[in-house]
Amino acid sequence: MNQSLHEHLIRALKTGKRFDNRALTEFRKPVKVETGVIKTAEGSAKVTIGETEVIVGIKMEVTKPYPDTPDKGTIIVGAELLPLSSPDFETGPPGMQAIELARVVDRGIRESGTIDFNKLCIEEGEKVWVLLIDICTLNDAGNLMDASALAALAALKDVRFPKYDGEKIDYKEKTKQKLPLDSNDTLEVTVVKVGDYLLVDPTTEEEKVIDARITVSSKKDGTLCALQKGEEMPLTADDVIKMVDLAIEKAKELRGAL
Amino acid sequence: MAYNQRLENRKFDETRKIEAKVGVIKRADGSAYFKIGNTWAYAAVYGPRNLYPKFLQNPEKGILRCHYNMMPFSSTGDRVRPGGSRRSKEISMVTKNALLPVLDLKEYPNAVVDVFIEFTQTEAGSRCAGICAASMALADAGLTMKDMVSSVSVGRVDDKLVVDLDYSEESYEGGPVADVPVAFMPNSGKLTLLQMDGEVKKEQLKELLELGKKACKDIYEVQKAALKKKYEAKGGSQ
Numbered sequence: 001m002n003q004s005l006h007e008h009l010i011r012a013l014k015t016g017k018r019f020d021n022r023a024l025t026e027f028r029k030p031v032k033v034e035t036g037v038i039k040t041a042e043g044s045a046k047v048t049i050g051e052t053e054v055i056v057g058i059k060m061e062v063t064k065p066y067p068d069t070p071d072k073g074t075i076i077v078g079a080e081l082l083p084l085s086s087p088d089f090e091t092g093p094p095g096m097q098a099i100e101l102a103r104v105v106d107r108g109i110r111e112s113g114t115i116d117f118n119k120l121c122i123e124e125g126e127k128v129w130v131l132l133i134d135i136c137t138l139n140d141a142g143n144l145m146d147a148s149a150l151a152a153l154a155a156l157k158d159v160r161f162p163k164y165d166g167e168k169i170d171y172k173e174k175t176k177q178k179l180p181l182d183s184n185d186t187l188e189v190t191v192v193k194v195g196d197y198l199l200v201d202p203t204t205e206e207e208k209v210i211d212a213r214i215t216v217s218s219k220k221d222g223t224l225c226a227l228q229k230g231e232e233m234p235l236t237a238d239d240v241i242k243m244v245d246l247a248i249e250k251a252k253e254l255r256g257a258l
Numbered sequence: 259m260a261y262n263q264r265l266e267n268r269k270f271d272e273t274r275k276i277e278a279k280v281g282v283i284k285r286a287d288g289s290a291y292f293k294i295g296n297t298w299a300y301a302a303v304y305g306p307r308n309l310y311p312k313f314l315q316n317p318e319k320g321i322l323r324c325h326y327n328m329m330p331f332s333s334t335g336d337r338v339r340p341g342g343s344r345r346s347k348e349i350s351m352v353t354k355n356a357l358l359p360v361l362d363l364k365e366y367p368n369a370v371v372d373v374f375i376e377f378t379q380t381e382a383g384s385r386c387a388g389i390c391a392a393s394m395a396l397a398d399a400g401l402t403m404k405d406m407v408s409s410v411s412v413g414r415v416d417d418k419l420v421v422d423l424d425y426s427e428e429s430y431e432g433g434p435v436a437d438v439p440v441a442f443m444p445n446s447g448k449l450t451l452l453q454m455d456g457e458v459k460k461e462q463l464k465e466l467l468e469l470g471k472k473a474c475k476d477i478y479e480v481q482k483a484a485l486k487k488k489y490e491a492k493g494g495s496q
Binding site for chain 1 (some may be wrong): 283284285286296300301302304307325327329330331332333334335336337340341342372374375376378379380381
């Protein structure tokens with residue numbers, strides 16, 4: 001870790017301001033969600049948070065269900081930190097950051113009951129719908145996690161089933177059918193700790209000196225459905241509760257952009 | 259049989275609707291998007307920057323690397339698996355060859371200029387759109403350039419010679435089809451990309467190259483206007 005940057009940031013935080021003049025628990029502006037941006041996807045959304053831009057596209061396929069859930073459809077979430085979006089990203093197979101990003105977004109959706117997977121079953125044990133949810137970064141200016149989760153939720157709401165005749169999917173023709181989504185859906189917000197301070201929506205510069213972070217997936221009614229602690233600093237139970245509270249509050253705010 | 263009517267009443271020598279913008283990726287040293295019909299290319303340039311591993315370095319001049327990639331949801335059919343394919347590797351290579359002639363990399367020994375071309379959605383003509391976006395991004399990055407590169411596909415659909423084939427024309431089944439992606443340096447009039455797949459007569463090829471050159475001139479105007487717009491806007495606000 002860059003120790004002098006860490007100290008410098010903490011000095012700024014003591015005055016209640018960050019390098020970009022934001023308050024500690026303030027998201028960058030704008031927080032913008034555009035849906036239906038990809039014509040070739042069954043559902044899509046582009047999310048802008050400050051200068052960070054992420055696109056999520058969802059393609060749908062029909063596949064054989066997993067043997068332990070023969071009557072349930074499924075999701076597969078992938079994330080690509082495209083080298084186009086940052087000088088720090090390289091070509092090649094996904095690294096740790098991309099894998100974590102995809103898995104945390106995946107858990108947020110999968111475990112929350114946002115999607116009624118039973119309704120994605122076409123023929124028990126034989127055919128179910130699978131949602132291929134792909135996250136692609138356009139510009140990484142920090143906090144890809146929250147931008148991706150927001151884009152994933154917006155893209156799910158944007159999905160229209162393609163035409164399916166029982167044999168083949170006609171991707172050219174979209175039906176009016178939407179996904180079976182619960183209105184009590186889930187959204188993720190990451191709270192980071194630097195020294196003794198809690199912040200949301202870190203920039204790439206701040207991300208370099210984070211001591212700990214928790215990504216909290218919470219439903220509209222405040223129920224928690226996925227958590228992920230990151231970085232090396234240990235946390236007290238008290239820290240965790242404070243961070244979760246902040247995340248739930250911020251999730252409400254972010255929903256305003258949907 | 260004859261091919262008489264293009265979709266959306268397009269004339270045979272008319273491209274699909276084009277939209278271009280420069281400076282769309284803030285982290286990059288230069289960037290642009292180029293949208294033609296439903297094909298949408300983003301390009302970002304990073305560099306000249308240090309090149310590692312060291313054995314790749316050339317002490318006489320900088321090198322250019324191009325990476326063509328389709329986002330997983332960008333195809334009209336099934337999901338595109340991430341990671342390079344033989345197709346994307348080949349297109350990356352011809353893209354590099356299409357762009358290299360306008361650059362002077364002697365100023366940057368041992369360095370690399372990376373061009374990343376990504377497609378959010380595609381429907382025919384992606385390599386050409388990628389080259390157009392990339393050359394705008396290179397200019398936006400402030401690299402010394404002799405000329406721009408403008409690119410379009412021309413071809414034959416049955417008895418007609420056409421500019422900028424769409425998906426329905428690439429997959430036309432009523433007669434022979436040929437797809438000829440070309441790129442020109444619009445000022446010198448020289449060709450930097452030429453591929454073909456299909457059947458054409460030699461006389462037709464000559465005519466197609468003329469059609470391509472003319473269409474590229476029009477595309478060049480769009481590219482230039484987009485570049486000017488970014489820098490005019492900057493001047494105005496200061």
